[in-house]
Amino acid sequence: MWDTNEQMAADDLARLQLDRLQTMVGRVATHVPFYRNKFKEDKFDVASLAALDDIRRLPFTSKQDLRNNYPYGMFAVPLRDVVRIHSSSGTTGMATVVGYTQNDIDTWSNLIARILTAAGVSTHDVIQIAFGYGLFTGGFGLHYGAEKLGASVIPISSGNTRRQIQIMQDFKTTALVCTPSYALKIADVMMDQGINPNGLSLKFGLFGAEPWSEKMRQEISERLGILATDNYGLSEVMGPGVAGECQHCNGLHVNEDHFFMEILDPATLEPVDPGQVGELVITTLTKEAFPVVRYRTRDLTRLLPEPCPCGRTFRRIERITGRTDDMLIIKGVNVFPTQIESILFDIEGTQPHYNLIIEREHNEDKVTVLIEVVESIFFDEMKKQRTMVDHIKKRLASELGVGVHVKLVEERSLERFNGKGARVIDKREL
């Protein structure tokens, strides 16, 4: 175990949470105008926060609230105290910007070290981080935590699978960090190259940043010969490190000393019965630069109330089973169909009709956008027509952060749906 908090007794944890919650709520009331105004509107008196249950009187924070305060409106400290800035994927204006103080980075590193330890990784391991480094929290989040743990870190970042494998062989990598689909991609390429994964030093795989299934876990474990664990986080709350599985692979321990979790019915916003599926709502307890109160993650999960044989007392949640909104995770990138809609609207000058088809081919997500042709994007010259298709493709790719195929189809050939989610045809079987 990385630290003693992980075995806290329930009442000690509750006391610590309340103490931290009171401090945090007091801070946001003072330093974040968004919360100050909300509290005022709701006539919420900070001093009245006397028990953990009182959290239910606090307002929610949505992704839209964060967007409305782009870029720095939700920061609770001046920029001079911020040492790191990350951003969620999304077009400008759609993106959310998050900041970290030095203390935040230290906490984050500690929580990642916890998750790595829980998954079996130690100071003796060589850890290959194949998450993208950059504005995405995955790469740097894992990196600092792995250094904190004292493992040997290979900051290879994402992509170039053959090189990943070469380095895995030469540097004797023992732990792999990436998305689960990328792990399978690596296994495929190894097979193509005639490399036997059992000849590698690989023992552990820590996977996150996209939804996956028990079936995928089994496949990854068998094909790469590793212990595959799940971890969870989101940049709005911190990044990876919010929750992670131990070696029992039976759900993710939530780092409850730093995050207060609620699982609510997304319709009524009332707590679901323990063990029932609901939306995960998270309140940060210790974040300095970017605290959030009752952040609606839109992720669906359920509480696993039984104690875990590993001895950690932090409660577990089941792997994320879905979303309450239409957000898609494609190659680890968050994509909202509305983004596609607004880009197409911009190009066509009219309400676009499109379908988004997502398939998984050779363990890689393939996205095809079917677009109904309208006069503004139709030309009698083939050269111009193809240039237009390329133009649409490039804009979608650059603004979504993920490559797409574009296919033009005849007008009125796509089904007309009510509701946004229906424009998406997700054929991936996880």
Added chain:
Amino acid sequence: MRVEQIAVFLENKSGRLAEITSILAENNINIRALSVADTADFGILRLIVDKVDEAEKALKGKGFTVGKTTVIAVEVPDRTGGLAAVLDCIQKIGLNVEYMYAFVNKTGENAVLIFRFDDMTRAIDSLQEHGFTILESSQVYNL
């Protein structure tokens, strides 16, 4: 000098061309010339018809994406080297052909070449200067 042409977007699906021609037939519209440019995914059908506006309206009404552009029609004698002479001239003048197609008129004496140039005005002027016959739109619609 300029002839109106309609272009229709086609997915590469069977029966689409037949559908377009029947829509035109139902509306008593005569096709004078047509060409299809295609890729693996889609095609562009270009048509010269006797009643352009009616054709456009009829096809749009049936849900097709229709564009209208102008092209020029050059008449050459239907004999060996007829096309070569025009293309040779175009090349010498340095005109860029976006696309072209051809048909032979009813009498069988002349061939009609349909051209879309990047610079249509210059193309008309220079082709005429070089003595080529450019048909009036009414001549083409009623061929």
